[in-house]
Amino acid sequence: xxxxxxxxxxxxxxxxxxxxxxxxxxxxxxxxxxxxxxxxxxxxxxxxxxxxxxxxxxxxxxxxxxxxxxxxxxxxxxxxxxxxxxxxxxxxxxxxxxxxxxxxxxxxxxxxxxxxxxxxxxxxxxxxxxxxxxxxxxxxxxxxxxxxxxxxxxxxxxxxxxxxxxxxxxxxxxxxxxxxxxxxxxxxxxxxxxxxxxxxxxxxxxxxxxxxxxxxxxxxxxxxxxxxxxxxxxxxxxxxxxxxxxxxxxxxxxxxxxxxxxxxxxxxxxxxxxxxxxxxxxxxxxxxxxxxxxxxxxxxxxxxxxxxxxxxxxxxxxxxxxxxxxxxxxxxxxxxxxxxxxxxxxxxxxxxxxxxxxxxxxxxxxxxxxxxxxxxxxxxxxxxxxxxxxxxxxxxxxxxxxxxxxxxxxxxxxxxxxxxxxxxxxxxxxxxxxxxxxxxxxxxxxxxxxxxxxxxxxxxxxxxxxxxxxxxxxxxxxxxxxxxxxxxxxxxxxxxxxxxxxxxxxxxxxxxxxxxxxxxxxxxxxxxxxxxxxxxxxxxxxxxxxxxxxxxxxxxxxxxxxxxxxxxxxx
Numbered sequence: 001x002x003x004x005x006x007x008x009x010x011x012x013x014x015x016x017x018x019x020x021x022x023x024x025x026x027x028x029x030x031x032x033x034x035x036x037x038x039x040x041x042x043x044x045x046x047x048x049x050x051x052x053x054x055x056x057x058x059x060x061x062x063x064x065x066x067x068x069x070x071x072x073x074x075x076x077x078x079x080x081x082x083x084x085x086x087x088x089x090x091x092x093x094x095x096x097x098x099x100x101x102x103x104x105x106x107x108x109x110x111x112x113x114x115x116x117x118x119x120x121x122x123x124x125x126x127x128x129x130x131x132x133x134x135x136x137x138x139x140x141x142x143x144x145x146x147x148x149x150x151x152x153x154x155x156x157x158x159x160x161x162x163x164x165x166x167x168x169x170x171x172x173x174x175x176x177x178x179x180x181x182x183x184x185x186x187x188x189x190x191x192x193x194x195x196x197x198x199x200x201x202x203x204x205x206x207x208x209x210x211x212x213x214x215x216x217x218x219x220x221x222x223x224x225x226x227x228x229x230x231x232x233x234x235x236x237x238x239x240x241x242x243x244x245x246x247x248x249x250x251x252x253x254x255x256x257x258x259x260x261x262x263x264x265x266x267x268x269x270x271x272x273x274x275x276x277x278x279x280x281x282x283x284x285x286x287x288x289x290x291x292x293x294x295x296x297x298x299x300x301x302x303x304x305x306x307x308x309x310x311x312x313x314x315x316x317x318x319x320x321x322x323x324x325x326x327x328x329x330x331x332x333x334x335x336x337x338x339x340x341x342x343x344x345x346x347x348x349x350x351x352x353x354x355x356x357x358x359x360x361x362x363x364x365x366x367x368x369x370x371x372x373x374x375x376x377x378x379x380x381x382x383x384x385x386x387x388x389x390x391x392x393x394x395x396x397x398x399x400x401x402x403x404x405x406x407x408x409x410x411x412x413x414x415x416x417x418x419x420x421x422x423x424x425x426x427x428x429x430x431x432x433x434x435x436x437x438x439x440x441x442x443x444x445x446x447x448x449x450x451x452x453x454x455x456x457x458x459x460x461x462x463x464x465x466x467x468x469x470x471x472x473x474x475x476x477x478x479x480x481x482x483x484x485x486x487x488x489x490x491x492x493x494x495x496x497x498x499x500x501x502x503x504x505x506x507x508x509x510x511x512x513x514x515x516x517x518x519x520x521x522x523x524x525x526x527x528x529x530x531x532x533x534x535x536x537x538x539x540x541x542x543x544x545x546x547x548x549x550x551x552x553x554x555x556x557x558x559x560x561x562x563x564x565x566x567x568x569x570x571x
């Protein structure tokens with residue numbers, strides 16, 4: 001589109017939506033403003049503008065406002081030109097193939113769409129929206145509430161249901177922007193309906209424009225971000241922050257898939273500081289996948305002693321054996337293959353893929369769920385699998401391909417040391433605080449939303465710490481259930497008095513010689529609580545003990561060979 005009779009001027013004021021006063025050639029002129037939007041960030045006193053002299057002698061205004069300069073960017077202000085440039089673009093064969101009809105202003109039911117196109121064997125309606133609102137490279141629509149725009153979206157949805165193709169074409173009337181997003185702050189309903197329309201088949205596209213003082217033409221595609229624009233703002237800031245502030249952790253040295261895997265499994269349900277010595281010991285004893293695959297079970301469980309959730313390490317061994325058998329001992333480098341290994345879910349697969357191989361897959365743990373929930377001020381329950389999946393899907397498109405590891409670790413790190421779960425977050429240290437929804441309104445204590453957990457089942461237990469000389473009685477638990485295959489002190493699921501405990505030990509053939517002390521301990525599992533009463537009983541039995549499946553072990557054996565879970569290490 002080429003304009004004629006263009007003159008440069010200086011913006012003075014805007015008495016109403018339709019007219020403005022500008023200075024051209026030293027004279028104040030009244031100009032028609034075709035864009036009736038707010039445009040407050042553009043039309044500021046002193047701004048450089050360009051107007052077109054009208055050819056109509058009878059008009060009240062002798063000029064049209066065409067464009068305005070904002071910093072180093074020239075922005076077209078002609079709201080009536082957008083339909084024309086799109087039509088020109090289509091007719092030039094830049095969009096559809098084999099175009100038969102391009103018709104403006106076509107009525108459909110109770111609406112009138114900007115363009116109707118027939119191409120190949122298809123029919124399409126196109127609604128065109130001019131975009132002039134720009135903030136730090138992000139362009140938004142609308143700049144004022146627009147019920148008409150909402151109505152058009154809903155009718156485009158109907159057109160899709162009737163078998164038409166339907167498009168919303170956002171013509172960004174400037175060049176050099178980062179992405180387009182609906183202006184949720186100005187008109188939430190429009191943003192919600194636009195996202196809904198996209199889900200039902202309305203295609204949403206945005207193109208920027210080459211803009212000069214006397215022309216405008218469609219240029220390049222602009223990314224469309226319909227939801228969660230905060231996530232698109234985060235990557236660069238987060239990566240930079242992480243590279244400067246990341247903690248020195250042992251698994252971040254000499255990074256490979258095996259070390260990442262071991263550390264991530266250990267870190268599940270366990271504090272970082274607690275994991276450090278376990279990781280170092282494990283890597284010393286089992287430095288390769290092959291070593292893990294071939295380790296005796298008791299040794300494996302002993303290395304895991306104190307970390308809890310022992311099925312984690314059992315699954316690790318199964319996965320290691322699969323890697324040995326199916327991948328010749330080489331850790332797979334494909335996300336789906338990693339995820340298919342025993343004991344590896346979305347998070348761990350994403351962590352290994354991104355940390356070790358730089359694959360842009362999300363790694364969403366509790367820290368990330370909390371950070372994202374606060375960033376978006378989301379009221380959705382993060383305990384629901386569907387919400388976790390939704391967050392994974394929202395994160396994946398924004399992961400930088402050249403910094404996937406640092407981005408994912410940055411999100412996790414942010415949740416671990418800044419956006420903390422208990423107490424007040426350290427918002428002053430947060431690299432993304434400028435666009436955090438919870439931070440803006442100081443409502444971080446509301447997020448994340450979690451459904452109340454079911455009450456845990458309480459089991460009363462009596463634990464017998466039976467000492468014969470320098471040895472203690474231990475027994476191996478069954479192959480199924482809680483702490484399967486690990487060792488324990490003899491116990492019964494009932495609460496006994498001291499005299500009852502002594503009589504029970506005597507019935508077992510332990511010949512009690514004294515009750516040294518009694519202690520109480522509570523151990524919490526995910527769904528069960530053990531309320532444990534422990535009796536320390538000395539015995540005069542011989543070393544081979546009574547006729548039970550017990551082992552009598554001294555301190556050295558207990559330390560080196562017997563994997564005793566933390567539930568019993570208290571005693």
